[in-house]
Amino acid sequence: MKKTSVLLASAALATALSAPVQAGDPDFLVFDWAGFEVEGILQGFIDKNGDRPSYSFYGDDDEAYQKLASGFKADVAHPCSQMVSKYRDAGLIEPWDVSKIPAYATIDPKFLKSKIFADDEGVWFIPTDWGASAIAYNPEEVPAEDVASLQVFTNPKYAGRMSLPNSSDDVWALAYLATGVTDWTEVTEEQFEAAAAWLREVHPNVLSYWNDPSEQAQTMASGEVLISWSWNDGVAYLRADNYPVEFQREAAEGSSTFICGYVNLKDGPGAEEKAYDFMNSWLRPESAPALLEAIGYGHSSLTAMESIPMEEQVAAGIGPIDAPILPQVPNDPELRERQLAEFEKIKAGF
Template sequence: MKKSSVLLASAAVALAFSAPVRAADPGLLVFDWAGFEIDGLLTGYVAKNGDKPTYSFYGDDDEAYQKLASGFKADVAHPCSQMVSKYRDAGLIEPWDASKIPAIADIDPQYLQSPIFKDAQGVWFIPTDWGAAAIAYNPEQVPAEDVATLQVFKDPKYAGRISLPNSSDDVWALAYLATGVTDWTNVSEEQFQAAAAWLREVHPNVLSYWADPAEQAQTMASGEVLISWSWNDGVTNLRADNYPVAFQREPVEGSSTFVCGYVNLKDGPGSEEKAYDFINSWLAPTSARALLDNIGYGHSSLKAMETIPMEEQIEAGVGPVNAPILPQVPNDPVMRERQLAEFEKIKAGF
């Protein structure tokens, strides 16, 4: 994620586990992805409390979970939706009190449909931001017809010029789409094996598995990588540095989407009241502009997204598309762990 330059963002991620990275109001510790300490997302919080919360940063969903499961204490954390069941099963979170979050009514209902997020006990996950995983490419060197299909990742013409995220969820979303699957909630053994075989075919073409969008942007800006399976923020980084980049969300097989949000961690060291100040600041309609301009993501609030012209949403890669979509909703935890283990084998060349 980026505020000013790719190099600064990379430095922030490098410090991700030296908590806290950004000390401010000691009354709230936010465990978050690097780059989300954006002024426009925290306007309401700062107005009430005089400063931003204290932040500790991470760069990977699974690593963040492991750190919290190992005893690290914070007040709120920012997982993506497929991780919420792990947080619940481990007893790391407690429900939010929806009566203290008026703008929860403005959240797009599709983001709260799962009983993992909302049940009789309350709301366990407040969706705040969403993005896409799709093809980022250099249009000056890669013809548009080449990225009309996800099979471009296997094309020998681009051997050593491709990067993929070091994220099991995003890589498996790509592999399932490339092998004809758009719903990963009920994957058969045959579908799993086909996706794994596809990833093994792609692996020799991969120059790097990027750890964060800043790293991804750097490899593309250097010219080493021409095609990447990318989040919106990697494209935002590159455009901010005037690098020629396009974002293809409509290959014939489709692309993926993900939604992330905040969970209320049990036994946090800070103020519960300030946790609600934080989430209410995030859900303000004015937050959508800061989120889109700085990171390239869409906001979960329908009212907030109404403040962004549709042409800007499309340009950023959060507008409607005419292609299949694999949403990264919660899936079978056993299958997710199996995918994670298989991905490690594939990266190792097995």
Template structure:
């Protein structure tokens, strides 16, 4: 993320229902803060002279509720776990894949998953992916201290840790810490164990971070020494000269997530431009930008094949031997339980 995004920080998130970055009036993208950067829509801008107009959300449940309450946009950027809920609420409609040639570059698992593809119709196009692990201040914390996720419960870390203000990421941590590395098979007992663990981790947390820029600020000041973090933050902080480590191979493991775009029903703008935007996002140019500048992966498998192992290791996208929880779509009733319990935990109950 560039300096402009860092300066925006959480203030940008408050503009979730306004066009904070007005550009092409024919396309409104409802997105995470930071994705308005030019590197994500190079080909679109080349054709239309500017990028889309953007509005922002800070968390997917917030985005869902805003859309349910009548907020209108053309395209939105949820992650994989939200698709079933958004589909059931009839917020989304199929993409016309004939207008998105680069869709063919996606891995087969993305193009055949029944949550994303229903009766031959594509409702979700994965675009970006990343890893969540332990970011730590390497001036204060030794590598052996982050060999286990139990560091988040260590009494010596009281008030020095930070957790994501995101139900999926925080529960991914808690499930891993309590022995569940596949949450698609999680039982209510597994959920209870994870919730109990997360409640203990909450007691140690100084703050919940809403985006990578906010976490970077917390770690840059030294307030936070340990965080459950997307790989974006350590990549950026190391680039800015901070000594931040990133541990994905704690003995209990780490997690991987992927997000993408949906075509919102009754969007106010151009359906043609919505499809052009997705084709642009799936380009080699966007893959180069998201890997080199953000440290995230890209769903275009052809484009990802152009990066060497050294580059992927540097940004935290390399293969690991520890367990990896894939943040795949889960049973919707379990996810609703997680959402409710997460709010209780954050409130101190």
């Protein structure tokens, strides 16, 4: 495929993000990250209801939360795990009735451990997809030894040729890993300050903070960026267009993982039963290959993942690794807000 395909994909995504809704079923609206409207995931919903869901898109978790907290109405939303407590505390969500979602029982138990996700009041969050945050790089211009450590982001050799996500969670996961922390549920003041200092050291080297994977892929496809802290989907987009890219999850200090899923929004404008049709469609075994092919993510269902050969999982960057991992599990909400505020200062040069 030609270079223009990534550029056009990025332009199409920008259009999607600027549009309020991608029209589909008028009785069901999904508030989601762009890129997850994958037909193979939605096929069960389409078969039952005759149309795709309608979609409204956002670029990051905090943007989504602020819009919903300000009164925007949708039926379900797709936060990552560390945001669920904010949705609960703000009274924006209600529990799922998992008796209506038979495949809930197939979800990998490691994704269900938090009491924030499920308690005596019910199930508040249904994990559906997971991925990694790691180093994406152009192997034709960056030797593998240069990305053997996360300290590559401080290397002046690549000043102005690297990008980071405009996502506080992912950037802080990187900074904690780079300064020796693999568990952000127990962060000391000294560890926070060390991670913040590291991000300030990196900031002058950063060409851009990308807002979505297509934007990231575009800057790498153009040659502007050689090294990026990336999710799986940015790498998947580049590989689909035959760009040279590798995904280094085994840097000496490690890499990060995240889990995302769906919450049932309170007072949604659509038909409640269609929220269950949607979740049942997502958790079908057939959804896992479609998810992996489209954006390189893993599925939360053990049954679904059994359909994907391990070599394909490894190639996509979701296989087992021999390196430290910082899981982006729910952490202290006050720490998260502090990280968010500090990240804004760092981006502004302070």
